[in-house]
Amino acid sequence: MVLMDYVAFDLETTGINSKTDEILEIGAVKFSRFEQVDSYVTLVNPGCLIPLDAQMVHGISDEMVKDAQGVHEALGPFADFCGDLPLVAHNARFDFKFMEAAVKKHKGKAPTGVILDSFNLAKRVIRGLPNYKLGTLIHHFNLPSTVFHRAEADAVYCGMVFGKIIQVLETGHHPTAIHDLLKLSKMKELRLPQVAQSSEQLGLF
Numbered sequence: 001m002v003l004m005d006y007v008a009f010d011l012e013t014t015g016i017n018s019k020t021d022e023i024l025e026i027g028a029v030k031f032s033r034f035e036q037v038d039s040y041v042t043l044v045n046p047g048c049l050i051p052l053d054a055q056m057v058h059g060i061s062d063e064m065v066k067d068a069q070g071v072h073e074a075l076g077p078f079a080d081f082c083g084d085l086p087l088v089a090h091n092a093r094f095d096f097k098f099m100e101a102a103v104k105k106h107k108g109k110a111p112t113g114v115i116l117d118s119f120n121l122a123k124r125v126i127r128g129l130p131n132y133k134l135g136t137l138i139h140h141f142n143l144p145s146t147v148f149h150r151a152e153a154d155a156v157y158c159g160m161v162f163g164k165i166i167q168v169l170e171t172g173h174h175p176t177a178i179h180d181l182l183k184l185s186k187m188k189e190l191r192l193p194q195v196a197q198s199s200e201q202l203g204l205f
Contacts, residue, residue, distance in 0.1 A: 005032045006086045007113070008159030009078075010151045012058045016095035022046035023071050024060050024079055027151025030085070034163035040081040041152040043068040058149045075108030082111035086178060089160045090134050092117035096190050103193055110192035114178055118162040120185035125165050131149050137161045155161045 015021030023044050030038040044057040044062070045068040054056050055061055091093040103110045122132045129136055134157045138145045141164045147153050153166055170175050174184075 006116075006159070006162070007082045007175035008088045008118075008155045009032070009082070009095065009156040010089060010158060011098050011138045012060055012149070012151050013046065013098055014050050014054050016094070018101045021072075022048065023098055023102055024054075024058070024065060025151040026047075026074055027153070027155040028078060028081055028136065029062055029152065029155040029159050030081070030157070031159045031163065033158075036156065036159065038081075039152060039155075040078060042074050043078070044071045044074055045069065046071075060150075063094055070077060071102045075103060075106060075110065079109040079111050079163075082113060084112045086113045087111055087115045088118055088158055088162045089115060090117070090154070090161070097130075100192055103195060105170070107195045109197060109199075110194060112191070112194065114182070115190040116162070116181055117185055117187055117190070118158050118165065118176070120187055121165050121181060122161065124186075125168055125182055134158065134161065137164075138165060143152070152178070 007028050007030050009026070012022055012025040013021050016142050024046055025043050026041065029036055045065045047070065050060065050062050082087045096115055099184050101108070102108065119132055122137055126137070127138065129140060132152060135145070135148055137158055137160065139159065144155060145161050148157070166176050
């Protein structure tokens with residue numbers, strides 16, 4: 001096993017377009033050898049009303065986020081929590097695009113680790129499933145579950161599914177170094193942009 005520690009993360013948003021929609025919730029869960037060891041979770045005030053169709057998906061209302069911090073305030077703690085650990089998300093490009101847009105817009109701090117996709121990996125390692133949604137994979141691996149479509153819960157499920165995929169690869173004596181996983185998932189390397197932080201952003205004043 002090469003990949004000992006990683007952070008699974010998930011975002012809830014006001015919609016599906018990273019150019020026009022906003023982040024509502026960040027959930028990040030740290031795993032060490034497949035065990036949950038820490039988490040960072042925060043609601044985010046998007047600065048706009050949440051569309052009703054989005055509320056029906058994740059259940060996050062305008063009332064719930066009215067006193068929450070803005071995404072510009074959440075980026076630093078999220079980056080500090082993740083550090084340089086590899087990041088895992090389910091359908092990672094969606095979460096990557098939203099986080100990338102927020103980092104660029106607010107010139108915020110970002111994790112430095114490479115981003116892996118449990119969805120693409122599952123499709124190539126676990127054959128024959130009707131689909132590769134988190135719920136389907138959780139059922140396939142007989143993992144306990146409660147609610148979906150909240151950031152922390154989905155991050156936990158993502159991290160558990162990723163761990164099971166790694167275990168399947170290990171059992172088959174397949175390499176699990178990061179470059180091997182990227183090659184297997186047929187993804188180019190994804191990393192969030194690193195923006196030089198001003199003195200004010202660094203908390204010096």
